[in-house]
Amino acid sequence: MEMNKLNEKYYEALLEKNTEYEGIFYVGVKTTGVFCRPTCPARKPKYINCEFFGTAQQALLASYRPCQRCRPLSHPNQVSDIVRLLVEAVENNPEKRWKGQDFKNLSVDESTARRQFKKRFGMTFVEYARARRMGLALKNIRAGHTVIDSQLSAGYESSSGFRDAFSRILGAAPTLLTAGNILKASWIDTRLGPMIAIGDEQSIHLLEFVDRRGLEREVERLRLRTKSAIIPGTTEPIRSIEQELTQYFVGSLTVFRTPLSLLGSPFQRSVWEQLMKIPPGETRSYLDVANSLGRPTAFRAVAQANGANQLAIVIPCHRVINSNGDLGGYGGGITRKNWLLEHEKAGH
Structure with missing residues (x-):
C-alpha cells in the first residue's frame, strides 16, 4: 500500500482508538515530542502533526519519548513493574550508558529485563536505552535547525541533558565548539x-x-x-x-560520484575499492574478494574489513555474501541487505 494511504489508515485507527492496531504502529506527535500507542486516551493530534512508525525503536530513534498516559512501552493488558521502572529510569537520565551494576542498583535482574523487553518490543532493554540516547542526540540533526535553536527547543526539563547526550555521542557540546x-x-x-x-x-x-x-x-x-x-x-x-x-x-x-573519504588501514581500503568494482545486480563471496586481492587465505580479514565499512550502500558491502549463497551479515540488517540486492537486480 502507498505510504500516504497507509498513514491515513493508521490515523483513522488512531481516531477510533482501534485495538486491532495495537503493536502494528506507533504515532509520534510533533507538537509534544511524545509517541503513543493507537489506543491512547489523550486528545488526538491533527494529521499534519503525526508521524507513524512500525516499531517503538523507530520512534525512539526519531527523538520521540514514550507517552506518560498510554505508556507505549508497557503491554496494554499487563503493565510490567520492571518495564515501567526501567523506562522511568531512562527518562530520568536518557543519555546514560547502562552497565551491569546499574541493574543491581535498581534490584533488577539484567536477563529478566532483556527477556521482557525482547518479548514485548522486539528489542532488548539495552537496545531501547541506546535508541532513546541516540534519538536525543540525533534530534538536532534530524530537525535541521541551528545548534542553539535546537538546544533551546529540545523540550526536556533542562538543556543540559541534551548537551550531554550530544557531546557524548557526537563529540562536541554545542556551546563548546x-x-x-x-x-x-x-x-x-x-x-x-x-x-x-x-x-x-x-x-x-x-x-x-x-x-x-x-x-x-x-x-x-x-x-x-x-x-x-x-x-x-x-x-x-x-x-x-x-x-x-x-x-x-x-x-x-x-x-x-560523490567524493568519499576512506578512513581505514591500507588493507581495508583495498577491500573497499574491490567492493566498488562489483557491478550492481551482482554478488561476490568473501573468498572471491580475497582472490581478487591476490590473498586467497585472507577471506576472514576481508569479512572484517567488509563489516568495518562506514559508507553504507555507496561502498556496496551488501553485495558480498557467503560462498554457499547465504546472505551473511550486514550492519544495516539482513532485511535491508536482501532488499538492496533485489532492488539492484531488478534494475538490470
Missing part, C-alpha cells in the same frame, strides 16, 4: 529508513542507517581519527549524496 576541524552531520530520510551522513566540504566520511548497531562507536572513531568536532549541518558532498541516494532508490542511478 571552537575553530578547528569541523564535520557536519545531516539526517537523510530513505525508503529503507533514516540515515546519518557526516562530511566536510570535500567529501563524505560516514553514511549509515541510524539504527545500525555500533553507530556510536563508529562516530567516535571517526571523530578521534579526524580530530574533529561534529555539529549539525550540511555541506556540498552531503547535499550531493542525498540527491544520489534519491536517484538510487528510484532506480535511476547505479554509480555514485
Whole structure:
C-alpha cells in the first residue's frame, strides 16, 4: 500500500482508538515530542502533526519519548513493574550508558529485563536505552535547525541533558565548539529508513542507517581519527549524496560520484575499492574478494574489513555474501541487505 494511504489508515485507527492496531504502529506527535500507542486516551493530534512508525525503536530513534498516559512501552493488558521502572529510569537520565551494576542498583535482574523487553518490543532493554540516547542526540540533526535553536527547543526539563547526550555521542557540546576541524552531520530520510551522513566540504566520511548497531562507536572513531568536532549541518558532498541516494532508490542511478573519504588501514581500503568494482545486480563471496586481492587465505580479514565499512550502500558491502549463497551479515540488517540486492537486480 502507498505510504500516504497507509498513514491515513493508521490515523483513522488512531481516531477510533482501534485495538486491532495495537503493536502494528506507533504515532509520534510533533507538537509534544511524545509517541503513543493507537489506543491512547489523550486528545488526538491533527494529521499534519503525526508521524507513524512500525516499531517503538523507530520512534525512539526519531527523538520521540514514550507517552506518560498510554505508556507505549508497557503491554496494554499487563503493565510490567520492571518495564515501567526501567523506562522511568531512562527518562530520568536518557543519555546514560547502562552497565551491569546499574541493574543491581535498581534490584533488577539484567536477563529478566532483556527477556521482557525482547518479548514485548522486539528489542532488548539495552537496545531501547541506546535508541532513546541516540534519538536525543540525533534530534538536532534530524530537525535541521541551528545548534542553539535546537538546544533551546529540545523540550526536556533542562538543556543540559541534551548537551550531554550530544557531546557524548557526537563529540562536541554545542556551546563548546571552537575553530578547528569541523564535520557536519545531516539526517537523510530513505525508503529503507533514516540515515546519518557526516562530511566536510570535500567529501563524505560516514553514511549509515541510524539504527545500525555500533553507530556510536563508529562516530567516535571517526571523530578521534579526524580530530574533529561534529555539529549539525550540511555541506556540498552531503547535499550531493542525498540527491544520489534519491536517484538510487528510484532506480535511476547505479554509480555514485560523490567524493568519499576512506578512513581505514591500507588493507581495508583495498577491500573497499574491490567492493566498488562489483557491478550492481551482482554478488561476490568473501573468498572471491580475497582472490581478487591476490590473498586467497585472507577471506576472514576481508569479512572484517567488509563489516568495518562506514559508507553504507555507496561502498556496496551488501553485495558480498557467503560462498554457499547465504546472505551473511550486514550492519544495516539482513532485511535491508536482501532488499538492496533485489532492488539492484531488478534494475538490470
